[in-house]
Amino acid sequence: MCTSIVEIVKAEGSGKGDGGWFDLTTAVVSYDHPHHALLQEAIAIDFVNSALGPGARVAVEITLQSAKELSAALSRAIAAADVVESARLRGT
Amino acid sequence: MAYEGMIAETISINGNKGEPISAYVARPLGGGPFPGVVLIHHAPGWDEWYRETTRKFAHHGYAAISHNLYHRAGEGKSDDVAAKVRAEGGVPDAQVIGDTEGAVAWLRAQPYLNGKVGVMGTCSGGRQTFLFACQSKSIDAAIELWGGRVVMSKEELTPKQPTAPIEFTKNLSCPLLGLFGNEDAAPTPEQVNQHEAELKKHGKQYEFHRYDGAGHGFFYYDRPMYRIEQALDGWKKVFAFFEKHLKK
Numbered sequence: 001m002c003t004s005i006v007e008i009v010k011a012e013g014s015g016k017g018d019g020g021w022f023d024l025t026t027a028v029v030s031y032d033h034p035h036h037a038l039l040q041e042a043i044a045i046d047f048v049n050s051a052l053g054p055g056a057r058v059a060v061e062i063t064l065q066s067a068k069e070l071s072a073a074l075s076r077a078i079a080a081a082d083v084v085e086s087a088r089l090r091g092t
Numbered sequence: 093m094a095y096e097g098m099i100a101e102t103i104s105i106n107g108n109k110g111e112p113i114s115a116y117v118a119r120p121l122g123g124g125p126f127p128g129v130v131l132i133h134h135a136p137g138w139d140e141w142y143r144e145t146t147r148k149f150a151h152h153g154y155a156a157i158s159h160n161l162y163h164r165a166g167e168g169k170s171d172d173v174a175a176k177v178r179a180e181g182g183v184p185d186a187q188v189i190g191d192t193e194g195a196v197a198w199l200r201a202q203p204y205l206n207g208k209v210g211v212m213g214t215c216s217g218g219r220q221t222f223l224f225a226c227q228s229k230s231i232d233a234a235i236e237l238w239g240g241r242v243v244m245s246k247e248e249l250t251p252k253q254p255t256a257p258i259e260f261t262k263n264l265s266c267p268l269l270g271l272f273g274n275e276d277a278a279p280t281p282e283q284v285n286q287h288e289a290e291l292k293k294h295g296k297q298y299e300f301h302r303y304d305g306a307g308h309g310f311f312y313y314d315r316p317m318y319r320i321e322q323a324l325d326g327w328k329k330v331f332a333f334f335e336k337h338l339k340k
Contacts, residue, residue, distance in 0.1 A: 003278050004241060004248050008179060028179045032216075033136055033309065035171040038316050040307065046175045054168030054176040 003041075005031040015047040015058035025050045034061035043067035094291060097131040098150045100143075105198045108190025113163035115195060116143055118150035123150060124204030124223075127338035130195045130231075131158040132188070132213030132220045137174035138162055141312060154338075155205060159195040161188055161220075184252040188220045189227050196230045208232045208338040212330070215240060215309060218270075224304055225268060226260035233337035235269045235330055238308050240278040243286050261290040268298040269333040271326045273306035273319075301329060 011027040026048050034042035037077070047058040062070065100118035107113035112116045117139075119126055122177040129149045133142045149156035161183055165176045177183060192211065199209050210233040213221035218239025225234035241248060244256035268291070279287070284302065291298045303310065303322040310319040311326060 002095060006178060006181075006330075008181065026179050028175065030178060033315070035174075040317055044175075046179060048179050049177060050179060053166045054172035057172050057175055059171070059175060072203070 003032050011047055015049075015056075017058050018055055022049055022052060022056050024048070029062075031064075037061040037063075039063060098147065100147050101267050103198075105157075105194050105284070107159065107163070107194040108187045113158040113160055113191055113194070114138075115158045115198070116146050117155070118146045119155035119204065120150055120153060121193045122204075124155070125206035126153060126155040126204055127206050127288075127334065128196075128199035128202075128209040129154045129156045129334065129338070130142060130192060130199065130209060130211045132192060132211060132224070133158060133161060134213070134215035135174065135178075135182075136215075137170035137177075139170035139174075139181050141314070154334070155199060155202060157195050157199055159191055161191055168185075175209075179239035181250065182252055185220070185223060185254070189224055191231065192220070192224045193228055196228070200230075205227060206339075210234065210334050210338050212237065212334075214238065214311065220243075222264075222268070223257040223260065225266055226257065226263045229265045231266050233267050233269070233334060235271075235333060237271050237311065237326075238273060238276055238279065239270070240276075240308070243283040256293065258287060258290055261296065262294045264291070264296045264298075267333075267337055268296065269329065270298065270300040271329065272300065272302050273308060273322070274302050274304050275307035278308065299329075299333065301326070 010026050011024040013030050014021050014025050015024050024047050028046045030044045042061040049056040065084040096181045098118055098120050102116050104112045105119050130235040142158045146156045146158045160172045162177050165173050196209050199205055211224055211231050212235035214237040221234050221244050222236045222239055222242055229292050242257045274281050288300050306319040306322040307317055309317045311323045312318055
């Protein structure tokens with residue numbers, strides 16, 4: 001594969017890489033050759049700070065199935081967090 | 093036993109618009125003359141496999157250079173640098189052409205060159221090899237290994253990659269060898285057929301070989317996509333093609 005499946009979004013928060021914690025600017029999700037996982041293709045997720053050097057990176061390479069389960073877990077956690085935030089806004 | 097040796101080292105060359113970029117070069121010891129090979133690295137980066145392949149060509153009697161298309165992203169581990177480039181949306185085709193022209197010019201300036209230069213690349217580097225062979229008249233042979241996105245839909249075009257390489261086929265300036273796996277999804281067998289049909293239409297000199305039982309990247313011995321029989325046959329074809337077009 002030599003895909004063009006790449007999604008790039010802003011990311012605000014922190015990530016922990018080789019050199020410790022750093023501020024994030026960007027999250028990149030792609031489906032292509034993994035560097036390390038023994039898979040033909042993988043969903044790769046990189047959290048980076050584009051203003052820092054290439055080492056400012058938190059990386060994972062996971063199977064498509066794992067990515068689907070992660071995506072569903074994110075959706076569930078975000079939906080629950082939205083309920084908490086809505087309650088906070090209402091002052092209840 | 094004949095004495096054998098090579099020199100392999102990193103250097104700086106003039107890339108696109110004269111900007112300095114790093115490169116890894118290897119050649120047999122001695123005065124030559126040696127044919128030259130430029131290696132265009134793949135999307136996973138300027139990595140160990142490309143270092144090894146540069147030395148492999150030196151072992152086979154070539155002066156080889158692998159230039160760093162990701163130099164501008166900064167120094168670091170090759171996978172980190174590749175990820176940074178991906179986060180920036182990749183490198184522009186025009187910049188790759190300029191950098192590769194710089195690598196060819198560097199080889200042509202060496203006193204040990206026999207006057208001939210070929211280009212080879214895998215994956216995105218295969219696509220860029222074909223693109224370069226269509227846009228430059230400075231080389232004598234090109235080898236495209238499973239180049240993805242030579243055929244591109246309108247939706248895939250970006251400011252950095254504004255034109256599908258297949259559109260430039262009529263300008264191909266040298267003989268082309270292409271190796272592909274029939275189980276590849278990018279390029280698909282249908283896209284390889286389109287690529288070949290365009291070469292035929294314009295009367296270009298080319299050889300395409302398609303391998304059953306192989307997908308993408310079947311030369312990469314450290315990845316699950318490695319296919320030993322297809323890879324060994326592919327390497328034979330690579331060296332036979334460069335022998336024919338660069339050594340004679």
